Amino acid sequence: MPDESPAPRPARTRAIALIGVPDERRAPHTASFPLAPEKMLPDADVVLLVADDDPGAMLFRYSAYGELAGDTWHPSADDARGTAAEEYGDALQPWVEVPDDVADAHHFAVRYAAERLNDREGR
DSSP states (O other): OOSSSSOOOOOEEEEEBBBOOOOOOOOOOSSSSOOOOGSSSOOSSEEEEEEOOSSSSSEEEEEEEEEEEEEEEEEEEEHHHHHHHHHHHGGGGOOOEETTTOOHHHHHHHHHHHHHHHHTTTT
């Protein structure tokens, strides 16, 4: 009798981390220094880590206004987390898993950052 259990779901990581106020801007993902200020990417307020059954992991950076602040490919999710830690140092807040029922992790990350920043400004 054939096994009728559902196929295993591919391993997937989707996590976000807010970025507090860094001591200095670190932008190793911005190439071709020196850049004119109008060509620089916006400062990131949140990072999104996405890894699934494809090789590697992507680290996306967004402002709380939804502007893409850069993205980089990494060989693994752990490597992407390490890069984020190097880039943002103590400003990198704890990682939070994106809930499984969220279809668009990018939208979730931007909304999460915007809500948290609005809460912070009201204090």
